Amino acid sequence: MPLNFEIDNVDLKILEILMKNAKKPYTEVAKQVFVSGGTVHVRMKKLEDAGIVKGTTLEIDPTKLGYDITAFIGIFLAKSELYDDVIRQLKEIPEIINVHYTTGNYSMFARIHCKDTQHLKNLLHDKIQKVDGIVRTDTMISLEESINRHISLT
Secondary structure, three states: OOOOOOOOHHHHHHHHHHHHOOOOOHHHHHHHHOOOHHHHHHHHHHHHHOOOOOOOOOOOOHHHHOOOEEEEEEEEEOOHHHHHHHHHHHOOOOOEEEEEEOOOOOOEEEEEEEOOHHHHHHHHHHHHHHOOOEEEEEEEEOOOOOOOOOOOOO
16 A cells, blocks of 8 residues: 555545444445445555555444443553563453553553453453463443444544
8 A cells, every 4th residue: 555545535434434334335335425336345445455444343232142241450560561471461361352551540451341240250360360460450340331432534
């Protein structure tokens, strides 16, 4: 992809539509943007090649699958230079949904899904707090997710 690749309003409109519904056929997107289906396909390929679009995912409701607890964990590292080792170990724990390397009180901030409080206790005690390099964690249980959206592009 050329370094001078620029995103225009058509690209932004295509992205905005597909972020709301990634299953929408390109022909329908094309009608909304007033271009051809081929144009949408070509532009999406360019956006993928540029690393702007990283693929499509399926969004699920974890509570419908028995994961009733969403929690956030502030993680304190012994030393910041241990980040790479810690993240490699955390990637092996499937309940961890995402991790951010942060400034502020915590070295890292993670979101997890658990089936119940016993599962949460076991995850913390038997897995996360045993990761070499983690000295302490701070756990907050989510009571409700009120907003979950993509950034607005248009």
